[in-house]
Amino acid sequence: MTEKPIGAVARNAADDLAAVERVLAGEVQAFEGIVLRWQAPLVNMAWRYCRDRGRAEELAQEAFVRAWRGLRNWRREGSFSTWLFVLAANVFRSDLKRFPTVDVTLEEVAEPSRPAAQHIALAEALSSETVRRAVLSLPVRYREPVVLFYFHEMDVAAAAETMGMPEGTVKARLSRARALLRRRFPALESELDSGGTGAVHEAQRRFEDG
Amino acid sequence: MDRHENKMDATQLTELDAILATEGELVPSSGFLAAVMERVEGEARMPAPIPFPWKRAVPGFVLTAGVFGWSAVELVRLGVPAMKAHPMAMPNISFAMTLPLDQAGWVALALGISLASWLLARRFVGRSSLL
Numbered sequence: 001m002t003e004k005p006i007g008a009v010a011r012n013a014a015d016d017l018a019a020v021e022r023v024l025a026g027e028v029q030a031f032e033g034i035v036l037r038w039q040a041p042l043v044n045m046a047w048r049y050c051r052d053r054g055r056a057e058e059l060a061q062e063a064f065v066r067a068w069r070g071l072r073n074w075r076r077e078g079s080f081s082t083w084l085f086v087l088a089a090n091v092f093r094s095d096l097k098r099f100p101t102v103d104v105t106l107e108e109v110a111e112p113s114r115p116a117a118q119h120i121a122l123a124e125a126l127s128s129e130t131v132r133r134a135v136l137s138l139p140v141r142y143r144e145p146v147v148l149f150y151f152h153e154m155d156v157a158a159a160a161e162t163m164g165m166p167e168g169t170v171k172a173r174l175s176r177a178r179a180l181l182r183r184r185f186p187a188l189e190s191e192l193d194s195g196g197t198g199a200v201h202e203a204q205r206r207f208e209d210g
Numbered sequence: 211m212d213r214h215e216n217k218m219d220a221t222q223l224t225e226l227d228a229i230l231a232t233e234g235e236l237v238p239s240s241g242f243l244a245a246v247m248e249r250v251e252g253e254a255r256m257p258a259p260i261p262f263p264w265k266r267a268v269p270g271f272v273l274t275a276g277v278f279g280w281s282a283v284e285l286v287r288l289g290v291p292a293m294k295a296h297p298m299a300m301p302n303i304s305f306a307m308t309l310p311l312d313q314a315g316w317v318a319l320a321l322g323i324s325l326a327s328w329l330l331a332r333r334f335v336g337r338s339s340l341l
Contacts, residue, residue: 028254035246043238057242064246068253128229135230150230181226 016080023071035064038081042088048147049092051133059095063088085162093144131185135177142177145170 015033022030042063046056067087074083135146145159149170152158160170 028251029247031250032243032247035243039238039242039246040235043242044233044236047236048233053236056236057239057245060238061242061246061249065249065253068250128232131226131229132233146230150227150233154227154231178226182224185226 013079013081017076020071020074020080023068031068034067034080038084039064041081042084045085045088045147045151046092048151049096049144051136059092060088062095063091066091082161086164089144089148089162097140131181134181134184138177138180142173142180145173146177146181149174 015037019030019033023034039060042060043056046059046063047053050056050059063084067084070087074080135143138146144163148159148162149156152162156167156170156174159174160167163170
């Protein structure tokens, strides 16, 4: 994995539109451009839903095939990326409903321990992964807003658009989800200003850059 | 609407947000693009699905609806006078004949309770479909 933010929204809409027109005109190979542009965001989105690399690629592949089948249904009112994300979220959601990823409750997820100084970097990475996996233990109605909110770089409007829900509903569910996670991991409640781990500084840097 | 209005203020971020926001980017495997295109090309080669022949089917639907409608009208037209002419009377069944039916009621109740408990158990293990 590379440590780069996912610039999922900033893509060339004109390229997408041109590729779609060519595909609809019968040029199957033009779909390759769409896959090339969107494969990383879709695989990463699927990864956040299931945290299983193999399954994430299968889900993303399925999403692309559904997009291919339904390309004629894309109305040019919204951006292609929005349509693709909505379609992908539906694919991921329905698949995970049939085959859930985890069967542990939030209470059963272990609290990350405070590391010894010499192992801080490794322990921090493990702790962070525990917290990310804990998201999958949230009740379904709260899990998806969290997944999409952070996938869309903390943009409530984009997450709401992808879920097809009003922003207010997403905000309320997000707030409840964050409360559940904070209750499970009280040590993570500290604000960035109070000084924190590498992940905190990385997030702050990304916010300042973005 | 300015998208940044919806974004969280960096100063409000907690460590939890930081962890969830700083997810490393997963790079799709080298064969991913080829696998997707293989499936897409496979679908493109497949003949287009045959559309349902609505034009041919409509007369059939109309005819079926007409037959059912006519049957219902005839049933009412002939059935109502017949029922008036021969009112239904309950047959006189002896107690000895109805005794096994009392037992059947209990059997039906037991079967109902069994079905309900089976459905409840399936609900607890998270399977909603019947099979």
